[in-house]
Amino acid sequence: MAGLSLYFEDGHDDLDDFGFDDYGSECDGIRITAFLDAGQDNLTPLGRLEKYAFSENVFNRQIVARGLLDVLREFSDNENDFISVMETVARMSEDGEPTVRAELMEQVPNIAMFLHENRPNFPEAFSRYLVPIVVRYLTDPNNQVRKTSQAALLVLLEQGLMSKADMEGRVCPVLLELTEPSSDDDYKIEAVAIMCKLVTMLTKDTVEHLLLLRFCELCSDVRLFQVRKVCAANFGEFCSIVGQEATEKLLMPKFFDLCSDSLWGIRKACAECFMVVSNCTSPEVRRTKLSPLFINLISDQSRWVRQAAFQSLGRFISTFANPSITGLNFCEDGTLHEIPKISSDHRHKVTTSNSSNSRNSFIDGSPDSLIQPRSEQLQSTSDLTGPPSHHPEGNSSTQPKEDGISLGQPKHSAPLSRQDEPHLDDPDVQAQVKVLSAALKAAQLESQREDADESFPNSHSLLSQNVIPQQLLDQYLSMTDPARAQTVDTEIAKHCAFSLPGVALTLGRQNWHCLKDTYETLATDVQWKVRRTLAFSIHELAVILGDQLTAADLVPIFNCFLKDLDEVRIGVLKHLYDFLKLLHADKRREYLYQLQEFMVTDNSRNWRFRYELAEQLILIIELYSHNDVYDYLRQIALNLCSDKVSEVRWISYKLVVEILQKLYACEAHDLGLNFINELIMRFCHCSKWVGRQAFAFICQAIVEEDCMPMDQFALHLLPSLLSLSSDPVPNVRVLVAKALRQSVLEKRSAYSDELEEALSELRMDKDRDVQFFSTMDPNRNVMDTSALI
Incomplete structure (x- = not known):
């Protein structure tokens, strides 16, 4: 409250009753609620609250609003007094001064948490008194008050303090009213933004029944491009909440319109959320509708749109991943694991039992019967394709995280159908797929290949694949073309490197040949940040490719990274164990020399x-x-x-x-003894105290970790440790005390008498820390701190 005394005008004596000596400092221990203390007015605390809450002095009212939480605590023991305070709060919310209303709203989340913690005493207080204030302030004429109310609303939802009934019955109706076509522009834009932020905190039913249709209308708002832009930026969140059916039926047409919007910023926002939208659609829609739409964005006339599209390309490709093709599952802990292969006998039994139903479903055009249960779906590989990039419009490049792939944050995933994937003879493909008509499947894939060839004649030069549309792969492979850096993004190669593990996972190791040349090009890129990105993810790529491809194609690149700049070597070093454990023993042993x-x-x-x-x-x-x-x-x-x-x-x-x-x-006791003697010579007899301290620490750790038999420890290490109990440096004696105490607790030492004698001397040490760590009750295995008093 520094400087608030400047607001006072001459002639105002109301604040004399506060008991303040200095209005300008809160750091001096002044209570904001000091006005409740007894003064010269003979008023009760509630009467004094009433006096200052509705004082003619604005500063008085601000002080009361700022101290409401403490006021509630003081009156929370009496229900009647508490209700009177809440009634006062409700009346204060109608204060004509915007700063007072803003101060009050800033306290609402704290008050709400207090009421939540004391819910048995005041079960209805929050809904009855505070929610109406929050809702009313959403339409406040003052911009600061509205912003404060919006921020408070988000906090209340994030903390789970607002009930579903209040959200559906009070908040959502106000947002719907503010987003009506006839609503004021500023109010409408703000309401759309808050609606999009709230959607991730609401249930699917609430979003579908109350907000979905209005959101679809707002996506087509012709008059306000700001509204369409907010909708485009948050389109993925709506898709994730409402699911596949509503996405494809209601949202997809709007998404197509936004992707072709006349404003480049809106098209750019669509490109940035493309992966999330794709995860909420069926494989058929993803392949036949979203892919051509994405190709339009990647060839957009605006450089900023093309830039965003290329940055999202790898993440979009990753949505085509299918564990039956990759043979790998992306787990919630951020690791990749191979799917156990089904034996031929088991596969035959499963195929026989399921073949008739599956075949009938396929013939009837009902592929959903073969869609994997959600519990078995592949977690999105977006985390293997690098973090999403956002930058202000007009910037020439983005700054993604430099440390390579980010694992451990799986995104939403969509059901992955097996009508849409090739390689039916692959042993990793699940048994149900075998019931499909091979001839029909081959015809379908051939048709898709011909369509891709017509659109991209150069695809004849690649070794073909059918996991993803070929034109998407062509565009991805072109990201290493120097011309792309000139026309799209100077850091496009780094985005390609971020995405490569996810793209490789999607294609599967059987299609690694499609990416091999691109990977080698990136591994020799002149920009060290590109090489650094690959170095941080090479261990994950090794899991994807398997031991044979790793040995043939990754080990040479790994060896080059070992000799690179420190900024690149650190990426290899941080996952050195993860990479080496994937190699055969003979290949792994070669790295001992390096x-x-x-x-x-x-x-x-x-x-x-x-x-x-x-x-x-x-x-x-x-x-x-x-x-x-x-x-x-x-x-x-x-x-x-x-x-x-x-x-x-x-x-x-x-x-x-x-x-x-x-x-x-x-x-290997002989080697162990040689090592122990080396430790004694190097550390115990070290002329520097840090070396002797290190020996004591090592001895303590050996005992704690049970690294060697206790009799061997007593025979080979304990005598040297005992010799340090009289070391001139207290820091050494402290660790000696710890190690000796730990040795006594083991109760297996042949040197128990010497240990007790050494500990006795250390308990009388002139250094208090040494005393503390040597004082203990061996029978209870706890320290006796009474000796320290």
Whole structure:
């Protein structure tokens, strides 16, 4: 409230009763509700609230509005008083000063949450008193009040505070009224925007019964292009909510009109949401109607429309993905998994039992009977095709996320039919597809191929495929053409790289030949951001292609990325384990010789590179034999333990522990003992205290992780650890105390007497932290903190 005293005019004495010494500061501990305290007016707190809530001084009324939540808390113990306060709030909402109304509306979400938490006491208060205010302010003549009300409404919905009855009975009717043809332009544009934001928070029934038809009308608003633009930008959300039937019956005609709108910004918005719309349609509509429509956008006269279309091309292609073709499922955790193959005997039984019904459905023209249940549908591969790009109109390029593909956020998916996919002889295709007429299918595919050839004569030069319309693939492959960068987008190659894993998944490994040349072109692109994108996604592409294609086509590119700039190498490094585990053991072993190269970076201050290496090595240990781990990874780990950056050293100590655990798990005791002696010489006898501290930490971690038999620990490590109990540096003794205490808890040490003696001395240490970590009750396995008092 700094500076609010400037609003006061001479002669106003009302605020004297607030008890404020300084009106200009809220940071000094002043309560906003101080006006409720007893003053010289002999009024009750409710009377004082009434006085200031309707004071002639605007600032008084603003203060009351700003402190309403605290006021409610003070009166929440008495139901009658609480109702009186809510009645006061309702009357305040009619204040003639816009700033007061705006202040009040800003408090509504907080008040609503308070009422929700105290719902048993005030079950109807929110619906009775606050909802009418929110709804009325949606039509307030003041722009600031309307905006505040719209923002509050969104918060209430996001928090689940508004009931379905209030939404359908109060909010939606107001939005419908404001979007009438005769409504004021400003009100109408605002109402359309808020309607589109609300749709994702409403139920399907509410959207279909109350808002869908009005939305369709608004898509055709001839007079206000702003309305059509808002509708186009949010078209995908409506499709996702209402589903396939309503999308194809009611929304698709409107989408076609918007895609051919005279305003390029509207066509651009359609291109940006094309993938979401496609996911809400059947494969037939996607192939026969949406594909030609998208081709129109990708060849639009406006560069900005073409740019948006090319950026969305890969995501649109990904909607054609079918697990029966790809052999892979995109899971909710963001990973790809192969679909288990059906044995020939089981496939025959399933085919026999289902063949008659499936064949009849196909002949009758009812393909829906073969559509997969929604629980089995492929999650959208849009996350493999890069993030959606949005940029202001007029910008020459967009800035998508540089770290490659984004996994773990599956989008909406549409049912994927098996009348529309080829490769009937593929063993991964589900059994039900086999009942279809092969001849009819072949004729259908041949017809589609001929149509594609007529539209794009150059398609004869490709190895053909039938998973997606050929013209879409042709356009995608052209994204590496330098001419596209000049006429469409200077960063179009990067968008192509973002999309490639999703496109590869859609086509399936049997059609990798269609993308191989494009991938190699991108992998040698002069822009390091393009190569970086591929480096971050090469492990996912390896899953899609399988071990044979990975070894033949990806390993050479992977090797090139290993020698690239640090900005590219980090993409490989972050998923090094994920890639190596997909290789055969002999091919994987070749990389042992190259792991040391990750220690060298373009910039020695890039410590996060070395930190990432240590984290990956912890995972990679399981992929190699104990001899390989000892011969190759041990020395890297020891070098990382001597890093100048503490974060790198600490993660490297954990790596050392994992190596030791590997050696003892494989019963390589001789190698384990050699490694232990090396640790003692390097760390326990180190002249620098950080080395001795590291040894104590490693010993503690060994005991906690149970990396080796306790008798072996007591024999080979404990004597050296005990020697550090009198180290001159407190930071070393603290970790020694932790390690020794952990050793005592194991109760298997042959050195229990020496342990107890060392801990006794540490409990009397002059450093309080050392005392704390050495003081404990062994019988209860908890620390005794009484000694610290």
